[in-house]
Amino acid sequence: MLKGLYTATSAMIAQERRTEMLSNNIANANTPGYKADEGAMRAFPEMLLSRMESGRFQTSSGKGFSVPLQSPIGGINTGTYMQELIPQFTQGTLKTTDQTTDVALVENNVPINPETNQKSALFYAVNTPEGVRYTKSSSITLNAQKQLTINGRALLSVTGQPITVQSENFKVNADGTVSENGQNLGQIDVRVAMDTRNLAREGNDLYRTADNQPLPSAVNNGQMSYTLSQGVSELSNVDVTKSYTDMTTAYRAFETNQKVVQAYDKSLEKAVNEIGRVY
Template identity: 65%
Template sequence: MFKGLYSATSGMLAQQRRTEMLSNNIANANTSGYKEDQGSIRAFPEMLLSRMESDSFATENGNRSFTKQNIIGSLNTGVYMQEMKPLFTQGNLKTTNQPTDNALIEADVPVNEETNEKAALFYAVQLQGGEVRYSKSSTFSLNENNELTIHGNPVLSTNGQPISVASEDFQISQDGVVSENGQNLGQIDVRMALDTRVLAREGNDLYRTEDNQELPSAAGTGEAAYSIKQGVIELSNVDVSRAYTDMTMAYRSFEANQKVIQAYDKSMDKAVNEIGKIG
């Protein structure tokens, strides 16, 4: 009886995590460059049940006892949310004509032979403590030092330094070269993750590598073809309609498992308070 109770409880917990993931996707549907999370629900290993019993057979020297095993069948032990993984497909583009909006467009990137998924390109930014993080956001701004930043974190150039401008009257070429009044101010560094499984999401649309090793640069290497379009932002890749549909399904599944637990609760209540009194 209790095995079914545990299975239903694990189903509720998995659907709760899925609902939280979908809620976060919907909340960031209008966040520039946001990549929606996808979750995979897996089953725990199944248990093979068998019944052990003794039997005997007659021999010349009398009865001989032995133990035999009767297979009952397999029992599922529940489900769990195995992982949440960002989907790094390109979002739709929107023209804003704002010089601080700069969409990173992937034209031709290599495919990981192991996962059969495309590599992902990112802007490299620097945190206050000097750590390097990666962002898909196409919304830039200027800080108090007139440095190009994403969410307050300076955007790094190919020489590993922030890029400073005098005003918002700057230009960014398709290969990421920042210029103002004809002066070259540096080239925006673009990093490539050939295996996106090594990335972990942080706040403010930032990513880091799980082993804290920096991603290699794709600028000028020829390993990936990309362009930066100034005055254009990349929208999130969240499909809001599908997210709402998935959330409804998750809620229904949660509700079904909840009813199973309620049924078990009533059965145990009867077993304790009614059947137990007969004896």
């Protein structure tokens, strides 16, 4: 009887994680460059049940002996779980802001991974205390050293160094070249993830490679084309309406499994307090 209890409980835990994921997506619906997560739901491995028995055999001498036997009953599934969170790297909506510090990375043409049939993804490279990380955020600011930063992390050039400007009046060309007062200050580096399965999220705007290998540069790569558009911000790709609908579905699934657990609890209570009562 407890097998159903475990199955319903695992489903509640899975729906709870799904609700947390959807809540985080909705909370970041207005975060520039945020990529929504999707959850991969999986069933636990099926187990084969067998009945333990004892068989009695007779020898030619008339003596008998018993041996353990197993009779297969069938398979049983022990429930479901959320295996992983998978970021969706589709391009978000582009919004014109006319702010020089908003520089959207627009993917014009990127190759498709033949193994996954998914598009590759382009990123800015930023420097962090843990090493180089990658971001889709389009909001650039200046730090105390007048370096271009994204959320406080230095934006790297193709030479691997930060780009320093004098003010927010800098210009960014379509190829990522930064200039101010007619002086070339460097070219913003753009990296490409050919297989997005190798990316792991750090916080809400950073990614790292799972194998700790740096992403290759997309600059001057003839297989792809992109444009850096100044005065444009890439919004998140969260579909708020769909997220609210999915959250309602997750709540209802959680409540349904909760009622199953409550039903099992009442049955166990009756078995312990009434059926098992000794007079």
